[in-house]
Amino acid sequence: MIQNLWKNIKNKQFSSIYLLYGSEAFLINETKQLIVHAAVDINEEDFNLSSYDLEETPIEAALEDAETIPFFGERKVVLLHNPTFLTAEKTKSKVEHDVKKLEAYIKEPSPYTILVFIGNCEKLDDRKKITKELKKTASILEAKKLNEAELKNWMKQRAAYNHVEMDEEALDSMLQLAGTNLFLLTSEVDKMALYVQESKLITKEIVEELVAKSLGQNIFTLVDKIVSRKMEEALRIYYDLLKQNEEPLKILAIITNQFRLIYQVKGMAKTGYGQQQIASVLKVHPFRVKLAAGQAQKFTEEQLMTCINLFAEADYQMKTGGMHKNMIIEMILFQLHHDWKKN
Known part of the structure; x- marks a missing residue:
C-alpha cells in the first residue's frame, strides 16, 4: 500500500488531504518529506510550506492558512502535527479545536492546498465522527512496525535504490547487528552501498566489518x-x-x-x-x-x-x-x- 501511495506522490498525483499515523516514525517522516519535495519547489518553501503543532495551535487557525491562496506557485502544503483530537489519548494541551470547521473543510477542501495530518500514535479513535469523516476522504498511511520479512524487503529495495544488492546472509547479519530501527538500517545500507561500488554486492563479511554496533x-x-x-x-x-x-x-x-x-x-x-x-x-x-x-x-x-x-x-x-x-x-x-x- 505504501508503495502505491509513494508512487502517486512521485507522479504528482496528490490528494487534498493526507493522514499519516502509526508507530513507525521513519515511514511517516519519509512520506511527509516526499509530499513536501514533490509538491513545493525548494525556492518557494518559505511561502508555500507551513507547519503547525495542534497541541499549541487551534485547527481553525491552520485551516485559515490552508484556505489562503499561495503567493507563488500553484500549491501549498500545510503540515498538522499531533492531532490528538483524532485519538482516545488524554492530553494536557488546553487548546480547544473547532472540529465543526474541520468537518466543513473535509467536505470541500481547498483546491490549491495539500493538508497533511501527522500523528505518532498507534491507533485513532474510530468512534469519533471527525475521525470517520477524515478516513473517508484522506489518503491514509498507517505506519506499523515492519516484521522480519518486511524489514529484509525494505533493505533489498534500499540497496536496489543505490544500484547494489544484498545477499540473504547480509540481511540476517544486518538485523542482528543493527537491530530493527529503520532510520539506522537505511543509513547503514546507504553507507555500505558506497563501499561496494565495484562489486555491487553487500555480503555478510562487509556488514560485520562496517556496521557500527550500538x-x-x-x-x-x-x-x-x-x-x-x-x-x-x-x-x-x-x-x-x-x-x-x-x-x-x-x-x-x-x-x-x-x-x-x-x-x-x-x-x-x-x-x-x-x-x-x-x-x-x-x-x-x-x-x-x-x-x-x-x-x-x-x-x-x-x-x-x-x-x-x-x-x-x-x-x-x-x-x-x-x-x-x-x-x-x-x-x-x-x-x-x-x-x-x-x-
Missing part, C-alpha cells in the same frame, strides 16, 4: 557468547566494553533484560503462544522474539531463573558498593562457566 548490539553479542557457553569470548567483549568507558551497571541492566526476555519467551512458548503473539504481549519486535526463542532452547527454565537471580544480586552489590563494579560481572561469568561445566 551498546545494545555489543551486549547482545556478549549474551550470545554466554548462551553458547563461550566464556572466553564473552569476557573479551566485556573487557572491550569497559575500555570504551561503558558503565557496568548499564551493561548489567541490558544483560538482565535479555535473559528476562529469553525466560519469558521460553515460558510463553511452552504454554502454546506463537512468536507473533509473544511479541504482541511483551511489546517487542518479533525478530527479537525469534532470536530469544533460539537462545531459550539452550537453557532449562531453572537455569534461566538462576541467571536472573544472579544478575539481581549483582545489581544490588553494584548499587550498595559491596564490590568493585567492574569485577562483579566478571565474577558472575566465571561462576556461570564453573556451574555449567559441572552440568
Whole structure:
C-alpha cells in the first residue's frame, strides 16, 4: 500500500488531504518529506510550506492558512502535527479545536492546498465522527512496525535504490547487528552501498566489518557468547566494553533484560503462544522474539531463573558498593562457566 501511495506522490498525483499515523516514525517522516519535495519547489518553501503543532495551535487557525491562496506557485502544503483530537489519548494541551470547521473543510477542501495530518500514535479513535469523516476522504498511511520479512524487503529495495544488492546472509547479519530501527538500517545500507561500488554486492563479511554496533548490539553479542557457553569470548567483549568507558551497571541492566526476555519467551512458548503473539504481549519486535526463542532452547527454565537471580544480586552489590563494579560481572561469568561445566 505504501508503495502505491509513494508512487502517486512521485507522479504528482496528490490528494487534498493526507493522514499519516502509526508507530513507525521513519515511514511517516519519509512520506511527509516526499509530499513536501514533490509538491513545493525548494525556492518557494518559505511561502508555500507551513507547519503547525495542534497541541499549541487551534485547527481553525491552520485551516485559515490552508484556505489562503499561495503567493507563488500553484500549491501549498500545510503540515498538522499531533492531532490528538483524532485519538482516545488524554492530553494536557488546553487548546480547544473547532472540529465543526474541520468537518466543513473535509467536505470541500481547498483546491490549491495539500493538508497533511501527522500523528505518532498507534491507533485513532474510530468512534469519533471527525475521525470517520477524515478516513473517508484522506489518503491514509498507517505506519506499523515492519516484521522480519518486511524489514529484509525494505533493505533489498534500499540497496536496489543505490544500484547494489544484498545477499540473504547480509540481511540476517544486518538485523542482528543493527537491530530493527529503520532510520539506522537505511543509513547503514546507504553507507555500505558506497563501499561496494565495484562489486555491487553487500555480503555478510562487509556488514560485520562496517556496521557500527550500538551498546545494545555489543551486549547482545556478549549474551550470545554466554548462551553458547563461550566464556572466553564473552569476557573479551566485556573487557572491550569497559575500555570504551561503558558503565557496568548499564551493561548489567541490558544483560538482565535479555535473559528476562529469553525466560519469558521460553515460558510463553511452552504454554502454546506463537512468536507473533509473544511479541504482541511483551511489546517487542518479533525478530527479537525469534532470536530469544533460539537462545531459550539452550537453557532449562531453572537455569534461566538462576541467571536472573544472579544478575539481581549483582545489581544490588553494584548499587550498595559491596564490590568493585567492574569485577562483579566478571565474577558472575566465571561462576556461570564453573556451574555449567559441572552440568
